[in-house]
Amino acid sequence: MEELTRGYLFDVFGTLVDWRSGIADEAARVFADRGIDADPHAFADHWRSLYDPAMAAVRDGARGFVPLDVLHAEMLEDTLDRFGIGGAFDGSARAALVRAWERLPPWPDVGEGLAVLGRHALLAPCSNGSIALISRLSRFAQFRWDAILGAEIARDYKPKAEVYRASCRALGVPPERVTMVAAHNGDLAAARAAGLRTAFVARPAEHGPGQRTDLAPEAEWDVVADRLADVAGTI
Amino acid sequence: MEELTRGYLFDVFGTLVDWRSGIADEAARVFADRGIDADPHAFADHWRSLYDPAMAAVRDGARGFVPLDVLHAEMLEDTLDRFGIGGAFDGSARAALVRAWERLPPWPDVGEGLAVLGRHALLAPCSNGSIALISRLSRFAQFRWDAILGAEIARDYKPKAEVYRASCRALGVPPERVTMVAAHNGDLAAARAAGLRTAFVARPAEHGPGQRTDLAPEAEWDVVADRLADVAGTI
Known part of the structure; x- marks a missing residue:
């Protein structure tokens, strides 16, 4: 094991x-x-x-x-x-x-991506959603997690550093061995400032056809990928 | 859904x-x-x-x-x-x-039991173990959860009432719709006092061949079962 x-x-x-x-x-x-x-x-x-x-x-x-x-x-x-x-x-x-x-639909690459990333690492959402919300959404979208972390365990909201740090502590992994995966440059900037590694996955349709923000990485993130599975092997 | x-x-x-x-x-x-x-x-x-x-x-x-x-x-x-x-x-x-x-072995009925109980209800451990510990133990034992609840999210230890109550709140389910499942009468007494339903599953070998405690239910728990799957249908 x-x-x-x-x-x-x-x-x-x-x-x-x-x-x-x-x-x-x-x-x-x-x-x-x-x-x-x-x-x-x-x-x-x-x-x-x-x-x-x-x-x-x-x-x-x-x-x-x-x-x-x-x-x-x-x-x-x-x-x-x-x-x-x-x-x-x-x-x-x-x-x-x-x-x-x-009950929100997952992007099509997420199921495979989580399966790949979870082979050798612990996986948890670090969302501003509550545990009750994210656990139900995860049933609907068929996401499997090792724990539900994020805002509720920190009792504060991203991008406050404590949300990322409390999530790493709860996972029992030091921040430098944890990669924050997000489609939002601001989320990654805050995670990096809290000591985590960073992976940007572009979601150019998140805001519909007129999206103007977060179309591309705005800093040298540790990983940039178009599909979740491509984040693997980076830590 | x-x-x-x-x-x-x-x-x-x-x-x-x-x-x-x-x-x-x-x-x-x-x-x-x-x-x-x-x-x-x-x-x-x-x-x-x-x-x-x-x-x-x-x-x-x-x-x-x-x-x-x-x-x-x-x-x-x-x-x-x-x-x-x-x-x-x-x-x-x-x-x-x-x-x-x-890395502790599950009792043999647990895998099937969790699968049955999880069909129509949210499942979470409410243990005194940390999230880091229970998430790793769950990987080892192949337990799948909707969330990891218990002592760490309440920042106190069972049998304090707040641990059960905080776990119900995080699950987004009122205590009267939540069943605490345990092999320990004391755990169930505390859960009942906190407003939860109770299910006793006997584990007469937990303490080895000389076990003298928790061999039988010591109160009128809502359910008494020998196998985890038999707890189903009680809420």
């Missing part, structure tokens, strides 16, 4: 799953049920655009840690108001819509 | 794995390497006997939370002294011996 002395940590939303298509598909379904004529992709984009500001209050210490599911629910209120369709969604319909984040 | 609204939490040492045989086998190996004539089962028993007192200082607040791996290392010092064999183990040999807790 090989001793597991290396690890990979993964960003999830955008890096492993196509949140925009998943949320837009669910929005299209619930809009059709209610006869709402609105753009489901614009709805998904607006909902997601509130993500970073929602976490800022926790990162800045203005608000104690709350799991992402709570922030998703608050961000949904704002999004429904913005689209002027709040009246069509009662409390249970809103709660059901929040759970759409638990 | 079924919504996962139920959960099972599992004690690990004794309930899912045969720690006594695993530790005694490793002790026998390292004793043979060094020409030490000592009873490996007595060694395993002494090492494990220090487990509860070691955690007491954390539970009582006299000591901040440290992961079980640290306590295992301290307990090993005491055990080596007690057997008068400390001189035969340098630092790296001691560290290697501590990692024997990452």
